[in-house]
Structures are given as C-alpha cells and as structure tokens.
Amino acid sequence: xxxxxxxxxxxxxxxxxxxxxxxxxxxxLSDELIVLFFYPRDFSFICPTEVTGFNTSLEQFRAxxxxxxxxxVDDAQSHQRWSAELGGLGLPLLADQGGQLASAYGVLxxxxxxxxxxxxxxxxxxxxxxxxxxxxxxxxxxxETLRIIxxxxxxxxxxxxxxxxxxxxxxxxxx
Amino acid sequence: xxxxxxxxQDGVLTTAGVLAGLSGAVSNxxxxxxxxxxxxxxxxxSMGAGAYLGxxxxxxxxxxxxxxxxxxxxxxxxVVQEALLGELEKQGLTxxxxxxxxxxxxTSPHLLFKTAEEKVYGLAGAMHANAxxxxxxxxxxxxxxxxxxxxPYLLVPGNGAALGSALGATALALFGxxxxxxxxxxxAERWRSGMRFLSIAVGAAVAGYLIGLLISPLGAAxx
Numbered sequence: 323x324x325x326x327x328x329x330x331x332x333x334x335x336x337x338x339x340x341x342x343x344x345x346x347x348x349x350x351l352s353d354e355l356i357v358l359f360f361y362p363r364d365f366s367f368i369c370p371t372e373v374t375g376f377n378t379s380l381e382q383f384r385a386x387x388x389x390x391x392x393x394x395v396d397d398a399q400s401h402q403r404w405s406a407e408l409g410g411l412g413l414p415l416l417a418d419q420g421g422q423l424a425s426a427y428g429v430l431x432x433x434x435x436x437x438x439x440x441x442x443x444x445x446x447x448x449x450x451x452x453x454x455x456x457x458x459x460x461x462x463x464x465x466e467t468l469r470i471i472x473x474x475x476x477x478x479x480x481x482x483x484x485x486x487x488x489x490x491x492x493x494x495x496x497x
Numbered sequence: 498x499x500x501x502x503x504x505x506q507d508g509v510l511t512t513a514g515v516l517a518g519l520s521g522a523v524s525n526x527x528x529x530x531x532x533x534x535x536x537x538x539x540x541x542x543s544m545g546a547g548a549y550l551g552x553x554x555x556x557x558x559x560x561x562x563x564x565x566x567x568x569x570x571x572x573x574x575x576v577v578q579e580a581l582l583g584e585l586e587k588q589g590l591t592x593x594x595x596x597x598x599x600x601x602x603x604t605s606p607h608l609l610f611k612t613a614e615e616k617v618y619g620l621a622g623a624m625h626a627n628a629x630x631x632x633x634x635x636x637x638x639x640x641x642x643x644x645x646x647x648x649p650y651l652l653v654p655g656n657g658a659a660l661g662s663a664l665g666a667t668a669l670a671l672f673g674x675x676x677x678x679x680x681x682x683x684x685a686e687r688w689r690s691g692m693r694f695l696s697i698a699v700g701a702a703v704a705g706y707l708i709g710l711l712i713s714p715l716g717a718a719x720x
Contacts, residue, residue, distance in 0.1 A: 363592065365592045365593050366579065366582070367578040367579050396592075400593070403593060
C-alpha cells in the first residue's frame, strides 16, 4: 500500500457522476487536494454509508479546495445505477475494471478481485499525503478525513486530535 | 427414504449372510431359524438405536450452529445480507439483481435468515429431521428386510432348498428396493436402478466373502 511521500499513480478512467457518464483523469483535476477512496463493490450492504457520507460532506470538502473521488472495480454503468440507488451522488465514481488502479495504489485484494476499503489524500504535488486502510466490517470516518484535509491545508504542525481553531505546534519544529 | 433403503438392504443382506453362514456350519433347521431370528432382533434394535442417536446428534449440532448464527445476524445483519448476496451471485444472478432480492428479503428478518440458512449455511434440510421417527423407520425396515430371506426357512423344509429360496428371494428383494427407488425418483428405466442396487449389494457381499476367505488362514493358524 502506498505511503505518504510516494508519488500518486496517475489515472484516466471512465466514471459516473450521478447520472452522467464521462472520464476523470488525475492530470486534469485542478483542486489542490484530492481524496481518492476505494471501496469493494457497488450494490453492497457494507459500503453505502461511506459513499453517502462523503457525498453529504462534499460541500465541506470543496470549501477546502478538495475533490472527492470514489473507485471500485465495477463498470461505469453499474456506478450510474448505484448512484441512483443511493439517491444520486455528486461525486465521481471511477470504473477501475480489472483493479489496475487499486493494484497501483497497493490496495487490491487479489484473492477476491476487489479493492480494499482504503483512502488516500493526494497533495498539490500529486504525492500521497495520507493513506489508510480499514477492515471490511469497519466503515471509515468521513469526519476524520475532512479533519486531516483541514490540517494539511494549514501547512502547520498540528498536534494530536487537532481541530480547526485549536493551537499549532512550534513553527520551528518539523515533527 | 434413506432409512427405508438402508434398513431394508441391511436387513436382507445381513440375515441372508447369517442364514448362509449357519447353513454351512449347522444342520439343525430350527437352530438356524432361531439364530437368524435373534440376529434380526438384535440388528433391528441396533440399527434403530443408531439411526435415532445419529439423527439426534446431527440436529443438536445444527441447532447450536443455527442459534449462534442467528445471534450474530441480529447483531450484524449486514453480514448475513452480504453473505446471501455473494451466494446469489455465485448461483448466477447479477450483483444488482441479487442486491434487490436481498433488499426485498430484508423486509422480513425471519425470511432473510431462513433463506440464508438454506443457501449460505446449508442448514435447512437436517433441521427438520425427527430422530425418533428415523430410528423407528430404520428398525422396522431392517426387520422387514430380514423377513425376506427368513420366510423361506420358515416355509420350506430342508436346509438346501430353504437356502436356495432365501438367496433367490434376497436377490429379488434387492432388485425390488432399487426399482422402488427408481419409481420414487420418476426414472424412466427403473430396472436399471434395480440392477444397480442388486449389483452393488451383491458385490459388497461377495467382497466380504472374499475377505473372509483371505483371512481364514489366520483363524486356522491360531486354532
């Protein structure tokens, strides 16, 4: 699995954003930060709360100049129908058929042929700024991802459990 | 069905074997009949008890498994939903269609779990077994099967003639059980079922006889 500091593998894949089909490419994204979250499958009883959670918080991510993109091994048409099933999504879902993107990010479950439940934050230099993976039965915290985005945007040394408004560490300290 | 076929086949073959063996060793007709009757009684009781205990053990283990799985399902219903979804996909439904089916089933938690019991955990069939009934059917089937080779000994005078009639009746009975099984399964060529049953049963008996021949020198050496 890729770690902070690694170069984010580029992607240019078919995607569904709500009812619209198109393509999403890393090089074409203009936002400073990108949240790329992988999930195993569409039409699942485990995944929905995360996808809808990111969708609900989309405006907050956009306020931080951050794009949010989901990815699974399902095709774009499946993403389109899954988005409709979830009430319509405002974020794009990448069709990583074959799992090459998941494999490039080191989060492909080769036995099952699906991506693990993993989240990456890609910075302005298109390097990995944050990465995490969760067990199949544990949903990610969208709030925590947003908190980390906000912390990264400060460019400052943020102590444990930092939240906006809280103090920073000494400006002359690296860690 | 299993208890009937197993019980009759075992009753027929075991008793025919006892009669054939005793006819070779003993000349007194009454003693042969008495020994076969005792063997029949012991066999029927033993087989019946075995069937009862086996079925009871199986249903108890499965009941425990079902209880544990239901508890887990109540705590984390998504586990059952996802497992059933995976199974429906394996059986040919598209993921989306399977999702819709599980979603529909989820409106009735009881039905969701019963379906998962059958499709995912394979627990459905054995849960409905009745241990007492299985034991009774097995015992009665054994005794009924035993009567087939025994009756000639009760009706036909002379050990030789009785044995020949018993073996003939045994072969007919074995063919008949196989034919009945084919009839129950609505097969077109039921005689094939009969012949298969007869050949397997006779093959087992012949194999047993040959094994007995092979090891008989051990008895001679120790005696």
